[in-house]
Amino acid sequence: MELFRIKKDIPFMRHALVLNAVSLITFLAAVFFLFSRGLNLSVEFTGGTVMEVAYEQPADLESVRKVVTQLGYADVPVQNFGTSRDVLMRLPVLQGQSSGQQSEAMMAALKAQNPAVSLRRTEFVGPQVGKELLADGLKALAFVIAGIMLYLAVRFEWKYAVSGIIANLHDIIIILGFFAFFQWEFSLAVLAAVLAVLGYSVNESVVIFDRIRETFRRQRKMDPVQVIDHAITSTISRTIITHGSTQIMVLSMLLFGGQTLHHFALALTIGILFGIYSSVFVAAAIAMWLGIKREDLVKTSGKKAGDPEDPHSGAVV
Amino acid sequence: MNRYPLWKYVTIVVALLIATLYTLPNFFGEAPAVQVSSGKATIKVDLSMVSRVEQVLAQQGLAAEAIQFDGNSVKARFASTDLQIKARDAIDHALNTDPTNPGHVVALNLLPRTPAWLQSFGAAPMYLGLDLRGGVHFMLQVDMPGALVKRAEAMAGDVRSALREKNLRAIVRREGQALDIRLRDAESLAASSQLLQTQFNDWVFTESAAEGEFRLTARLKPEGARAIQEQALKQNINTLNNRINELGVAEPVIQQQGQDRIVVQLPGVQDTAKAKDILGRTATLEVRMVEAHGQPGARDYNPARLQEAEQGLVPPGTELIYSTRDGRKEPLLLSREVVFSGENLTGADASIDQQNSSSVVSVTLDGKGGAAMRAVTRDGIKRRMAVVLIEKGRPEVLTAPTIQSELSNRFQITGMNSPQEATDLALLMRAGSLAAPMEIIEERTIGPSLGAENIAKGFNSVIGGFIVIAIFMCVYYMLFGVFSSIALSVNLLLLVAVLSMLQATLTLPGIAAMALALGMAIDSNVLINERIREELRNGAAPQSAIAAGYDHAWDTILDSNITTLIAGVALLAFGTGPVRGFAVVHCIGILTSMFSAVFFSRGLVNLWYGRQKKLKSVSIGTVWKPAASPSQAD
Numbered sequence: 001m002e003l004f005r006i007k008k009d010i011p012f013m014r015h016a017l018v019l020n021a022v023s024l025i026t027f028l029a030a031v032f033f034l035f036s037r038g039l040n041l042s043v044e045f046t047g048g049t050v051m052e053v054a055y056e057q058p059a060d061l062e063s064v065r066k067v068v069t070q071l072g073y074a075d076v077p078v079q080n081f082g083t084s085r086d087v088l089m090r091l092p093v094l095q096g097q098s099s100g101q102q103s104e105a106m107m108a109a110l111k112a113q114n115p116a117v118s119l120r121r122t123e124f125v126g127p128q129v130g131k132e133l134l135a136d137g138l139k140a141l142a143f144v145i146a147g148i149m150l151y152l153a154v155r156f157e158w159k160y161a162v163s164g165i166i167a168n169l170h171d172i173i174i175i176l177g178f179f180a181f182f183q184w185e186f187s188l189a190v191l192a193a194v195l196a197v198l199g200y201s202v203n204e205s206v207v208i209f210d211r212i213r214e215t216f217r218r219q220r221k222m223d224p225v226q227v228i229d230h231a232i233t234s235t236i237s238r239t240i241i242t243h244g245s246t247q248i249m250v251l252s253m254l255l256f257g258g259q260t261l262h263h264f265a266l267a268l269t270i271g272i273l274f275g276i277y278s279s280v281f282v283a284a285a286i287a288m289w290l291g292i293k294r295e296d297l298v299k300t301s302g303k304k305a306g307d308p309e310d311p312h313s314g315a316v317v
Numbered sequence: 318m319n320r321y322p323l324w325k326y327v328t329i330v331v332a333l334l335i336a337t338l339y340t341l342p343n344f345f346g347e348a349p350a351v352q353v354s355s356g357k358a359t360i361k362v363d364l365s366m367v368s369r370v371e372q373v374l375a376q377q378g379l380a381a382e383a384i385q386f387d388g389n390s391v392k393a394r395f396a397s398t399d400l401q402i403k404a405r406d407a408i409d410h411a412l413n414t415d416p417t418n419p420g421h422v423v424a425l426n427l428l429p430r431t432p433a434w435l436q437s438f439g440a441a442p443m444y445l446g447l448d449l450r451g452g453v454h455f456m457l458q459v460d461m462p463g464a465l466v467k468r469a470e471a472m473a474g475d476v477r478s479a480l481r482e483k484n485l486r487a488i489v490r491r492e493g494q495a496l497d498i499r500l501r502d503a504e505s506l507a508a509s510s511q512l513l514q515t516q517f518n519d520w521v522f523t524e525s526a527a528e529g530e531f532r533l534t535a536r537l538k539p540e541g542a543r544a545i546q547e548q549a550l551k552q553n554i555n556t557l558n559n560r561i562n563e564l565g566v567a568e569p570v571i572q573q574q575g576q577d578r579i580v581v582q583l584p585g586v587q588d589t590a591k592a593k594d595i596l597g598r599t600a601t602l603e604v605r606m607v608e609a610h611g612q613p614g615a616r617d618y619n620p621a622r623l624q625e626a627e628q629g630l631v632p633p634g635t636e637l638i639y640s641t642r643d644g645r646k647e648p649l650l651l652s653r654e655v656v657f658s659g660e661n662l663t664g665a666d667a668s669i670d671q672q673n674s675s676s677v678v679s680v681t682l683d684g685k686g687g688a689a690m691r692a693v694t695r696d697g698i699k700r701r702m703a704v705v706l707i708e709k710g711r712p713e714v715l716t717a718p719t720i721q722s723e724l725s726n727r728f729q730i731t732g733m734n735s736p737q738e739a740t741d742l743a744l745l746m747r748a749g750s751l752a753a754p755m756e757i758i759e760e761r762t763i764g765p766s767l768g769a770e771n772i773a774k775g776f777n778s779v780i781g782g783f784i785v786i787a788i789f790m791c792v793y794y795m796l797f798g799v800f801s802s803i804a805l806s807v808n809l810l811l812l813v814a815v816l817s818m819l820q821a822t823l824t825l826p827g828i829a830a831m832a833l834a835l836g837m838a839i840d841s842n843v844l845i846n847e848r849i850r851e852e853l854r855n856g857a858a859p860q861s862a863i864a865a866g867y868d869h870a871w872d873t874i875l876d877s878n879i880t881t882l883i884a885g886v887a888l889l890a891f892g893t894g895p896v897r898g899f900a901v902v903h904c905i906g907i908l909t910s911m912f913s914a915v916f917f918s919r920g921l922v923n924l925w926y927g928r929q930k931k932l933k934s935v936s937i938g939t940v941w942k943p944a945a946s947p948s949q950a951d
Contacts, residue, residue: 129456129759136891136893139891140891144884147886148880148884151879151880155876188895188896189896191896192826192892192896195884195888196833196885196899196903198884199881200881202877202881202884203837203876203877203878203881204877206873206876206877206880207844207873207876207877210873234851237847238843241843242840242843242844244789245786245790245839245840246833246839246840248782248836249782249835250832250833251782252777252778252779252781252785252832253829253832256777256781257775257777261775261778261829264826264829
């Protein structure tokens with residue numbers, strides 16, 4: 001079985017300009033939603049109140065959820081806690097309401113729905129922890145960007161480093177844009193997914209860059225655009241298959257992983273899909289605009305001088 | 318060209334054997350167990366407890382699978398939960414003769430059913446995080462400025478007495494974390510400065526004389542402040558340890574996080590209100606005067622009054638408490654009035670008295686405690702005072718020494734029988750005090766059902782994805798797909814083995830990272846397989862195609878894994894909690910994938926194809942050629 005039967009190099013770069021324009025628009029839209037709607041940060045980042053209530057009979061979680069939703073809390077986890085009569089919920093901080101007011105309003109609403117409810121306790125997650133987590137997240141992001149750029153610059157050349165990192169930031173911003181647009185909860189796990197995507201997506205760009213370097217060495221007659229097209233064409237089959245495999249895993253998480261892993265898997269899905277696109281059309285295209293040349297690479301990497309066309313291959317089957 | 322030297326095969330076999338050995342414990346599951354630990358700071362559980370538990374179980378005819386001692390507690394494993402509960406009741410009954418005042422915590426627990434021969438290799442199952450086993454997580458912030466203020470308070474007292482000794486008159490005031498010392502004239506300023514500088518090395522003194530004011534400002538040196546903060550954190554952890562004992566938690570985790578935070582994890586605990594109450598208690602140590610005792614020679618020797626009290630006639634304002642020092646039970650009638658409490662205690666250390674080289678406990682108090690101490694000891698020479706440790710709301714007299722002279726904020730408790738006793742007493746006194754106030758800044762609770770659910774979900778995700786990928790690889794790449802799938806399962810094996818070896822905490826994000834690591838690890842094999850196909854397509858002979866495929870793919874694999882690793886390391890460095898759990902597995906997964914996907918899979922390929930000199934074709938699925946040449950299927 002072979003999925004890809006490509007006769008000659010696909011001229012990916014022919015439409016680079018149009019696709020880059022599309023990328024730019026998507027990117028700007030993501031930035032726009034990020035600023036206009038903002039991220040729906042989880043309790044971990046914002047601080048918030050956790051409530052535990054007890055019923056005399058096993059609690060009807062659905063009706064509790066309904067009450068919670070009516071009060072304007074979206075995506076609030078409502079779960080049994082310890083026994084089936086106890087219900088736990090986490091309320092995010094609402095502007096202009098103290099944690100005490102929040103729990104009072106919630107209790108009143110729950111009492112109206114079922115008078116046999118009693119408040120067990122309210123808990124608090126300090127907002128200072130959240131601020132730190134956010135700061136640490138940004139630090140990690142900066143570290144990853146700097147680290148990857150440095151690596152690409154040493155291993156290839158600065159032009160590759162710049163285009164690789166732009167492509168990946170493009171992915172990250174689009175993931176965040178999705179989370180802002182749909183107001184999905186942005187938790188610590190999602191942050192981890194976003195950073196993992198950053199590493200994973202660069203991986204994709206690296207594979208293409210590797211091929212570009214190799215093609216520059218082998219095919220001395222090709223011009224840079226042809227080299228890029230050839231490199232992408234010869235890796236596209238691998239690209240689709242590996243991303244497909246990773247996506248199978250992520251899909252499996254989406255299906256079996258439950259609520260906790262849901263948004264994590266969602267972030268990865270968007271990251272993987274845009275990762276393919278951005279490596280081909282953003283990273284390679286920007287590298288093309290930056291004017292990569294054969295001389296840039298052949299100079300820097302002196303190893304593997306041997307002719308890749310191995311003379312051993314006498315017998316062709 | 319596709320042959321491994323023997324040592325490479327040996328490496329692979331050894332690695333697989335070790336990995337299997339360390340992965341195995343995860344399959345044995347957990348057995349119900351009973352854990353006996355100390356319920357009071359005054360009682361220690363040691364090796365003798367093992368035989369004690371054995372004896373109790375033998376009497377009741379209950380058979381334990383294994384009984385072990387792990388340094389702090391004795392754990393007995395049972396075949397069924399029924400036996401476990403019977404054993405718990407039997408042990409509880411035998412050890413805690415007075416049910417209202419239990420000395421031992423006898424808790425139900427789950428122990429890994431790892432066989433002894435595996436345990437002898439140090440193999441243990443992966444350590445599950447709270448989100449997988451259920452429990453409570455607290456993060457406490459230690460108020461470090463508070464600790465420094467407390468230290469300055471104690472220092473003020475020290476400075477006052479030091480100056481008074483030399484007849485230097487001064488007004489000492491604490492301002493924030495510094496001390497402001499005002500003196501009468503320039504001479505006394507110089508004298509005091511000299512004196513204090515030699516006596517208190519940890520402090521910096523700066524003189525200032527202006528407009529007839531002679532001032533000395535004392536500040537703690539940075540290294541001194543750091544030492545105090547470290548000590549405060551240590552002491553608070555110690556105190557928390559003692560308090561958590563009261564909860565009877567099987568395996569509490571109490572760890573320092575960062576410079577001023579403590580993480581407390583209580584697996585299996587559901588009653589957070591009680592846990593919080595116990596964690597947040599301020600003082601559990603009290604020093605109170607003895608109103609009547611039965612020891613001739615000291616004041617208030619009053620056996621008659623004591624006897625009345627023992628019969629139930631306890632006078633108002635007093636309390637009858639038994640001291641159990643040296644194993645003797647001594648009744649003491651104590652005043653309910655507290656001279657000072659654990660809050661006022663700044664230090665208690667075992668030391669040796671220079672004069673008669675006997676063991677003593679040196680106690681340091683803050684200014685308030687010192688003043689109170691001076692007030693009661695001035696008129697109380699030859700009276701006795703009791704050091705009371707309150708555990709589970711139950712007071713216990715640690716020691717009741719006789720006051721020999723007027724004391725202030727530094728004094729010694731003498732008459733210790735051994736250095737060990739002095740060390741124990743100092744530890745117990747410190748256990749009753751928090752060095753600095755703490756505040757809960759984060760709290761997480763996970764019910765046990767949710768934990769079990771999370772394990773199932775994570776496990777299903779990994780297995781579901783794994784099976785689909787393996788099927789696809791086998792169909793698409795034929796025999797090479799089989800090799801890749803085997804390599805992938807080896808990756809999983811290695812990953813679990815390394816996690817078990819490191820005893821890293823596995824959380825739900827960790828399981829997610831495991832799934833992701835497998836999804837990404839297959840990338841290396843796809844790269845290799847595609848490369849081999851491409852070489853074949855370009856007309857290379859099968860053997861050289863395999864060799865060239867692996868060689869060319871290696872550079873790419875290395876590059877892409879390093880970039881992924883950079884992201885992983887960043888997560889590890891800056892992440893906390895769930896992110897860290899994710900990052901650990903992510904990083905280890907990348908490293909193990911390099912071994913399994915490249916080194917191990919090449920080994921398989923070499924073993925299968927390497928020896929065939931006249932290899933005509935390889936089973937790697939359809940290799941389609943753009944030219945009209947016949948496709949090379951197998």
